[in-house]
Amino acid sequence: MGSLQKTAACLLFLSIFSSASHGQLATFICSDVKTEYNKTATISCISSKKITNVFVKRCENCNKQTSCLESVINTWAGKNSSEEGRIRLVLQHNVSEVHIQEVKATDEGGYKWHLHSEAGERDGCTTLEITAPETEPNLTRNGTKLTCLSPLGHRQREIHWFDGHGTNLTGSASLVSEEAEGGLTSLTSTLHEKSNLTASEYCCTVLYDVHTKRNKTKCLSAHKAVADYLHFTSTTDPESPKTMKEHVATILVLLFLVLCSFAAVLYYKYRQRDERAQENVLNQEV
Template sequence: MGSLQKTAVCLLFLSVFSSASNDSFVTFICSDVKTEYNKTATISCFGKNKITNVIVKRCENCNKQNSCLETIINTWRGNNSSEKGRIWLVLQHNVSEVHIQEVKATDQGGYQWHIYSDGGEDTGCATLEIAAPEIEPSLTWNGRKLTCLSPRGHPQRQIHWFDGHGNNLTGSASLVSEEAEGGLTSLTSTLHETPTLTASKYCCAVLYDVHTKRNKTKCLSADKAVTDYPHFTSTPDPEIPKTKKEHVPIILVPIVLVLCCFAAVLYYRHRQRAKPKGIFRPIKDPPSNSETT
């Protein structure tokens, strides 16, 4: 009888231990999210048990230790939102959602979750990726240097230079980065190589993704007319149209010339008519001897 009681106690102990073990290893699944810049992002975690409390920290990277320092949600302290309501938490039984309105470039990274539920607690991490606007760069040439401007985008993007033969000229360029709105940056790259008319083409390529090689390229061409390629050679200034007052002297000149020619013809004819009368004037006969006596 004693052995049966001991066996029953052991079975009860194992059952409790097994139940406790299952509770302590309750799992929640957190999904990665990719959204566009300035849109609303929703990061969610869900499981099979009802969620009671949540702590969410923003991380530089989910796989990087000690990078989760900023706490944005902590329901234990009644903190269900942050940044003046731009980030807020929604709990729906076994689903926990963090909504981020008007996402910025600085929102990109990892979000570490510590979830407490009726069945136990669990941790997880989800990554938020922001697709920043990919604006076409502008390329200018002032006769001494080439400048490429990428006005807005992720700080991680790069600018590369190439000539018409595919040679990489990036080493001859300098880069200036300035902060823009929403955690974006403005990049200005200057190529310190004086372009000449003998160069076929200079291209500025803004690389948005190193892995996919996604980019936008702008070129200046010197040897062919392409719509997107302004010429190195300067075009002559357009002819300024003449006013009516400026046309008057131009019209009067031929009229005066015609009148002068007409007058010259009349004068010549007059001289021609007058000349025979003077040359062939009749000569009187000298008086005879009888008349003289």
């Protein structure tokens, strides 16, 4: 009887240990996601067994627990979507997917999840990265004021100024940041040309990633800037490129007429000399 009790106790212990081990060996795979701005992002997690409950919380940073704010998905509370369905859960057997439609810059960051399956449960955090549009900067000049506009992009991007020799002029510029659509920002940097700050060329560089140095640059020649400004206004400057062409054409015509007159004079003199020579020959013959 004692041996039977020992055997039953061993079987019960093995059963409990097996169940605990089975729960600890539950596997979940969740990967980071990178999506373009205004597209649909899908954060997916795969389990070795059927997933029964999902809890997802928004965090600014996965490494900072205090940065986690609101829960977007909580099946225990019957919350399978949020923001009027823009963020929703698609749960199919062992695959859990959180779809975020028309992603905004404010959606970027960490998503802390707690998954519960038939094989156990686990916590984790994935990162969603949003790639904002990288448009070329708009560089204009009005007198001594140069303006560089980067209409849409992340808050982290920067605007730098350089002259034609690569000298950094950013310290002499002023920057204004304005909120744009979808959590993006609009940056406007203004550089005023001073007596000690003159160059033949000015370049505006929008730096999108500090680590990879990914950027877009646009340059403007000081001389070309003046020509463009005159071209796009209604002023009739006599020294504009079009008037100069007319002056050149007039000079060429006058030069041609002078040459023709000179040739006519030479021809007339040559003709007179020839006629006099013929008259002398006739007189000698007589």
